[in-house]
Amino acid sequence: MKVRIGADATDDEAAAIAAALSSHVEESVEVYVDDAASPSATRSPDEPSDSPGSATATGSDGGEELGPTERERQLLEEIEEIEAGGPEKYRERLDEQGKLFVRDRLDLWFGEEGVGFEDGQFANFDAWHPDSPDVEEYDPNDRLPADGLLTGAAEFEGRSLHFMANDFTVKAGSMAERGVEKFLRMQQRALKSGRPVLYLMDSSGGRIDQQTGFFANREGIGKYYYNHSMLSGRVPQICVLYGPCIAGAAYTPVFADFTVMVEGMSAMAIASPRMVEMVTGEQIDLNELGGPRVHMEESGSADLIAEDEEHARELVAQLLTYLPDNADERPPKSETVAPVKSPDGIDAVVPDRPNEGYDVNRVIERLVDGDSFFELRSGYGAEIVTGFARIDGRPIGIVANQPAERAGAIFPDAAEKAAQFIWTADAYNVPLLYLCDTPGFMAGSQVEKEGILEQGKRFIYATSSATVPQQTVVTRKAYGAGIYAMGGPAYDPESVIALPSGEIGIMGPEAAINAVYANKLAEIDDEDERAEREAELREEYREDIDVHRMASEVVIDEIVPPSELRAELAARFAFYEDVEKDLPDKKHGTVL
Numbered sequence: 001m002k003v004r005i006g007a008d009a010t011d012d013e014a015a016a017i018a019a020a021l022s023s024h025v026e027e028s029v030e031v032y033v034d035d036a037a038s039p040s041a042t043r044s045p046d047e048p049s050d051s052p053g054s055a056t057a058t059g060s061d062g063g064e065e066l067g068p069t070e071r072e073r074q075l076l077e078e079i080e081e082i083e084a085g086g087p088e089k090y091r092e093r094l095d096e097q098g099k100l101f102v103r104d105r106l107d108l109w110f111g112e113e114g115v116g117f118e119d120g121q122f123a124n125f126d127a128w129h130p131d132s133p134d135v136e137e138y139d140p141n142d143r144l145p146a147d148g149l150l151t152g153a154a155e156f157e158g159r160s161l162h163f164m165a166n167d168f169t170v171k172a173g174s175m176a177e178r179g180v181e182k183f184l185r186m187q188q189r190a191l192k193s194g195r196p197v198l199y200l201m202d203s204s205g206g207r208i209d210q211q212t213g214f215f216a217n218r219e220g221i222g223k224y225y226y227n228h229s230m231l232s233g234r235v236p237q238i239c240v241l242y243g244p245c246i247a248g249a250a251y252t253p254v255f256a257d258f259t260v261m262v263e264g265m266s267a268m269a270i271a272s273p274r275m276v277e278m279v280t281g282e283q284i285d286l287n288e289l290g291g292p293r294v295h296m297e298e299s300g301s302a303d304l305i306a307e308d309e310e311h312a313r314e315l316v317a318q319l320l321t322y323l324p325d326n327a328d329e330r331p332p333k334s335e336t337v338a339p340v341k342s343p344d345g346i347d348a349v350v351p352d353r354p355n356e357g358y359d360v361n362r363v364i365e366r367l368v369d370g371d372s373f374f375e376l377r378s379g380y381g382a383e384i385v386t387g388f389a390r391i392d393g394r395p396i397g398i399v400a401n402q403p404a405e406r407a408g409a410i411f412p413d414a415a416e417k418a419a420q421f422i423w424t425a426d427a428y429n430v431p432l433l434y435l436c437d438t439p440g441f442m443a444g445s446q447v448e449k450e451g452i453l454e455q456g457k458r459f460i461y462a463t464s465s466a467t468v469p470q471q472t473v474v475t476r477k478a479y480g481a482g483i484y485a486m487g488g489p490a491y492d493p494e495s496v497i498a499l500p501s502g503e504i505g506i507m508g509p510e511a512a513i514n515a516v517y518a519n520k521l522a523e524i525d526d527e528d529e530r531a532e533r534e535a536e537l538r539e540e541y542r543e544d545i546d547v548h549r550m551a552s553e554v555v556i557d558e559i560v561p562p563s564e565l566r567a568e569l570a571a572r573f574a575f576y577e578d579v580e581k582d583l584p585d586k587k588h589g590t591v592l
Contacts, residue, residue: 001027007034011041011065018043078131082121082145086169089141094168099242099265100309102150102167105200109163109313110154118152119185121145123178144170149179151186156198157317159325162190165200168243172204175249180221187227194326196235198316199256202242203249221248228255233427235326238319240312241266244286253301257424258319258376260304260312261292268295293379300380300417318374322388322395323428330429331395337369339566347562350437350501354477354508359404360385360435363475367566369393376421381414383438386421388430392570394577397425399486400435403476408438410482412447415455418485422462431469431573434487439508440480459485461591467581469494471572473565474502474547474556489555494576496556497568498547504555505545509538 003021005014014031022029022043030039068076083103085091094101100108106115124147130138148170154163164186166173175183190197206221231237232255239256242265250268253259261268269276269290276282276289288294295302304319306312324331341362349362364373368389375387382405389398399418401408410418425432441447441456463470463485471494472487483504487493498504507515517537524530543549550556560568 001025002030002032002039004032004034009033009040014039014041015043017041022047074131078125078129079121081129082125085145085167086143086148086171087141090169097243097265098308099168099202101169102165102200102202105242105309106150106154106163106165108309109198109200110156114154115163116153116155116160118146118150120147120151120178120182123147123149123182124176146170147176147178147182148173149175149182151182153195157320159196159320161196161198162186162193163198163200166202166242168202171207173202173243173249174204174207175221176207177220180224181219184219184223184227187224187231190231190235191227194235194328196320196323196325197231197237199237199239199252200242201239201245201249201252203245205245205247205249224248225251225255228252232257233327233424236320236323236428238316240306240316241268242309243267244269244272246270246272250290257427258303259295259301260306260315261295261302262306262309262312263292267291268301296377296379298380300377300413303376305379319388322374322390322430327427327429333395334390334393336393337372337390339368340365340370342366342563343566344563346565347499347501350476350499350562352501354439354503355407355510357403357407360400360402360437360475363435364389364398364400367391367569368396368398373398377417381411381417383408383411384414384418386417388425391433391566391573394570394573395430396573397421397430397432398435399432401438401482401486403437406442408477409442410438410440410456410459410485411442412450412452412455415441415452415459415485419455419458419462422459422466426462426466426468429468431577432466432471432487433569434463434470434472434493436472436474436478436483436486436488437476438479438482438486439477440482441485456481456485458591461589463487463491465583465589467583469573469576469579471569472496473560473569474498474504476501476503477508478502478504479508480506492581494579495558495572497558497560497565498550498556499562499565500547500559502547502550502559503542503545504547504550505541509541509545512541513537 003017005017014033018029018031018041022045026045028042028044031041033040085101091101124144126132126134128142128144129135146167148167150165150167152163154161164183228237237256238258239253240260241253242262245253245268247270250270253268267286267290273284273286273289276284292302292305296305304315306315322331343366346363346366349358351358368391372390373387374389375385377386383402385400385402387398389396399422422432441452470487478486484490489496513534521530521534524533547556547559551559
């Protein structure tokens with residue numbers, strides 16, 4: 001039977017008419033559109049209605065519009081089986097451990113925007129899949145889909161990035177030859193693309209029983225850390241830990257620019273508790289060995305601690321808003337938001353007495369855009385506060401002495417923390433704001449053993465080498481070498497400004513009077529007279545270090561009314577936004 005329909009009919013409409021008529025008249029039907037010589041759709045009555053070939057539409061050129069073949073359907077089934085992950089018994093254990101299956105984790109992270117594509121889904125396929133000619137007898141407990149490691153690209157909060165994620169259901173997320181190859185390719189492609197890299201780590205380390213071919217090879221697991229080093233400072237590398245990361249796997253989080261650990265779930269260590277006991281005899285559990293508290297408060301290897309998987313995603317989403325895609329770009333700007341509290345209160349927050357403690361966060365919240373301060377490594381080196389924020393919509397990095405902790409004296413861990421933050425912010429073109437209120441570097445036998453000179457050197461070196469715009473504010477005391485590390489006048493900042501409470505000197509009044517006049521004061525027998533003379537000497541000394549004297553001698557650029565400090569900083573960061581600063585022509589410095 002032949003049927004001719006109007007010229008405005010589509011191929012789909014022709015197919016539908018052919019299917020309906022063939023079923024009704026119980027004979028083959030050809031449907032022609034307008035005056036076409038060839039049918040646009042054909043249908044036989046014996047074709048099932050859900051057949052891929054049912055009511056096959058044909059184009060005006062006579063070619064058939066073909067559907068999926070059995071070959072493609074088989075491929076789709078294989079992909080579906082790969083995406084199911086490792087053995088079912090390990091999938092079931094994830095709930096007990098309170099964590100998501102890796103592909104559910106990717107859904108959490110990338111949601112509707114989704115994974116753009118994956119690379120290497122079929123990695124190690126021939127070693128386990130029943131369709132492989134190499135598999136004589138399929139064992140569901142030997143599944144190795146994607147070789148336990150997923151890599152690809154995705155959209156995250158409007159940003160394109162590379163990702164890597166371990167599948168803990170495949171041999172505890174361990175790394176073997178094919179997965180290592182995927183990891184290396186992803187890193188090398190990130191170098192070319194200039195896109196950030198997100199590592200979702202949940203790995204027990206190298207797959208010991210399959211180490212041949214990937215451990216020490218030129219393109220083996222050791223190349224991870226070479227590539228990490230090449231990517232360092234080129235594109236942001238962010239690592240989130242979802243489980244135990246042991247031995248070689250633990251180097252990825254520490255090589256990353258930013259590391260997030262999940263409370264009650266994450267751990268990282270150079271060796272497992274069992275190995276530690278074998279080597280040293282020490283009995284210790286994994287959380288005590290390398291849990292979040294250890295790395296946030298003691299080693300300084302964790303930048304952020306998340307409450308759960310959802311919180312980890314929120315933290316990374318917030319972090320990325322301060323960072324560019326790569327070192328050639330500037331951080332993204334946003335709309336200006338008023339501070340949480342009025343800048344009018346800054347002067348009242350900073351006490352008159354130099355040794356009286358206060359929380360520097362009370363100053364920060366009056367300076368930066370509302371709720372924009374994003375603190376990093378909060379539990380480590382607490383005498384210095386580091387983090388990102390915005391002033392007038394512009395991302396900045398803040399390095400602030402914390403007088404609420406040890407009077408703001410700089411200890412070795414705080415110096416290391418500050419140096420690392422400055423180095424990272426500078427790498428990604430984030431301008432720096434120093435809020436200086438410190439008696440200087442801590443003295444004593446213990447800090448000497450802990451390397452105060454070495455870590456202080458790194459702090460000063462990072463400040464000296466940063467080429468982003470830098471503003472320094474002396475909020476109160478700036479004694480000793482503290483003013484050097486905190487971007488003082490000798491370190492070529494774009495400006496050094498001070499509040500009226502500021503003081504700059506080799507040391508504070510009490511220490512100075514004791515150092516210079518101790519013997520003369522001791523000669524005064526009358527206690528009241530001695531105390532009076534000591535007070536006089538202290539005030540005379542303070543006149544020499546007061547910021548008014550510093551401004552008079554043009555040591556600093558300006559004394560700013562505290563209530564106007566936010567507006568002053570906004571104007572200065574805007575003005576110096578395009579400043580260019582060059583380092584001497586050399587291979588690199590020698591300070592690490």
